Amino acid sequence: MDAIVVEGLEKTYPKGIRALDGVSFRVREGEVFGLLGPNGAGKSTTVRVLATLTAPDAGSATVAGHDVFREPDAVRGVIGYVAQQSGHDREATGRENLALQGHVHGLRGAPLRRRVDELLDRLGIADAGDRIVRTYSGGMRRRLDIGLGLVHEPSVLFLDEPTTGLDPEARASMWDELERLAREESLTVLLTTHYLEEADQLADRLAIVSQGKVVVEGTPEGLKRQLRGDAVTIELADGRAEDAEAAIRALRGVHEASVEDQLLRARVENGGTAVPGILSALEGRGIGVTSVTMSRPSLDDVYLHVTGRDFRTEDQASADE
Ligand SMILES: Nc1ncnc2c1ncn2[C@@H]1O[C@H](COP(=O)(O)OP(=O)(O)OP(=O)(O)O)[C@@H](O)[C@H]1O
Ligand SMILES: [Mg+2]
Missing domain, CATH: 3.40.50.300 (P-loop containing nucleotide triphosphate hydrolases)
Known part of the structure; x- marks a missing residue:
């Protein structure tokens, strides 16, 4: 019951x-x-x-x-x-x-x-x-x-x-x-x-x-498992977020990409092999990168995936109201 x-x-x-x-x-x-x-x-x-x-x-x-x-x-x-x-x-x-x-x-x-x-x-x-x-x-x-x-x-x-x-x-x-x-x-x-x-x-x-x-x-495990692959987050140095997103979407092994402010997030088949390709695609277009992080799927990623919004940004934004 x-x-x-x-x-x-x-x-x-x-x-x-x-x-x-x-x-x-x-x-x-x-x-x-x-x-x-x-x-x-x-x-x-x-x-x-x-x-x-x-x-x-x-x-x-x-x-x-x-x-x-x-x-x-x-x-x-x-x-x-x-x-x-x-x-x-x-x-x-x-x-x-x-x-x-x-x-x-x-x-x-x-x-x-x-x-x-x-x-x-x-x-x-x-x-x-x-x-x-x-x-x-x-x-x-x-x-x-x-x-x-x-x-x-x-x-x-x-x-x-x-x-x-x-x-x-x-x-x-x-x-x-x-x-x-x-x-x-x-x-x-x-x-x-x-x-x-x-x-x-x-x-x-x-x-x-x-x-x-x-x-x-x-x-928790099931929700994370539904998201295939690793999350890659790239902090862009000087904007051009749309250019960066387009460049990354075109790469093989990239399932999704989205940008919010200066952060570019991608879901990739395999983080270890995808990151070098992503960086050289950005470099080739003269887009500067401040930092790159890679992680296994977390509940943050699940939230982003189902709502299209960043959990922590949203949590903070409404707390500040
Ligand atoms: N007594 C109330 N009168 C008017 N609006 C309210 C009242 N209680 C809650 N709300 C509004 O209803 C919405 C949902 O509030 P609720 O307290 O259920 O959210 P919550 O998920 O518990 O948030 P938190 O994590 O901040 O506790 C919010 O927009 C809140 O401002
Ligand atoms: Mg509450």
């Missing part, structure tokens, strides 16, 4: 902002599923709809077999939701935060104490359980937030950007812990992220969301 089924969700905010433009995807039971997309793609809105916190204009969704719109109470009983902004009390201890959340869910006495101890342990913050949260590191606080979403033993956990704002090291250790937690708590996890590496590492399957739509869905 699919733990989450989402079909054709649409939502337009006041002032005509189209946050969801027909979002559909399915998450299998026990899976860690990633919604990957740049800022403003509609990730949080999707998760908020599934967590019954906001209503869409159209579409349908079920979580653990319950209809999100007709049975919101049943849905709330089986889900945990960890918002993009943290929900803990900084002036209380970790243990107090978890216990309070347990109370909200009707837990009391020894079962509550056991559950709080178990979570502190599973989240790797047992030693800090009796410290005021204000003294926690960013990674410890985020772990506590996740604990707050798990107190009542949900079967489906929504994590909205679990590692945003953490340094790379804290992020990597969080990935390990989330994987383990999903297993130990028999969870289906839907997480959102705008870190390509995070989706790649953590998600069994993922959907790439862009401008309110799912543009592609699959396993």
Whole structure:
């Protein structure tokens, strides 16, 4: 059975902002599923709809077999939701935060104490359980937030950007812990992220969301495998991007080429043999090159391939708005 089924969700905010433009995807039971997309793609809105916190204009969704719109109470009983902004009390201890959340869910006495101890342990913050949260590191606080979403033993956990704002090291250790937690708590996890590496590492399957739509869905490996060949990125010294693109398109072994600003990107059969040919074609036309890089297909490339836009540029551009 699919733990989450989402079909054709649409939502337009006041002032005509189209946050969801027909979002559909399915998450299998026990899976860690990633919604990957740049800022403003509609990730949080999707998760908020599934967590019954906001209503869409159209579409349908079920979580653990319950209809999100007709049975919101049943849905709330089986889900945990960890918002993009943290929900803990900084002036209380970790243990107090978890216990309070347990109370909200009707837990009391020894079962509550056991559950709080178990979570502190599973989240790797047992030693800090009796410290005021204000003294926690960013990674410890985020772990506590996740604990707050798990107190009542949900079967489906929504994590909205679990590692945003953490340094790379804290992020990597969080990935390990989330994987383990999903297993130990028999969870289906839907997480959102705008870190390509995070989706790649953590998600069994993922959907790439862009401008309110799912543009592609699959396993990280499968999505990358669909892109044949290596990516070559060439930084041009002095413009003439169109000339450069035309020159490269004409070469054998080049599947695609595109330019954006001073960057020329090509997908080639074999990077090692294609690069010398590309460089001499550019040199022959007097087009200067600042740098050349070559890489195996990544999720950046998948995004570029399906949307025609650069993920990092788009992520930054909307974050600056
Ligand atoms: N309460 C709101 N009122 C008006 N517009 C909103 C509201 N919430 C979100 N939006 C807009 O809807 C669009 C989708 O927002 P959403 O928060 O779902 O994106 P996101 O993918 O979670 O982005 P981020 O990575 O920045 O968290 C954006 O254009 C956003 O500005
Ligand atoms: Mg968001």
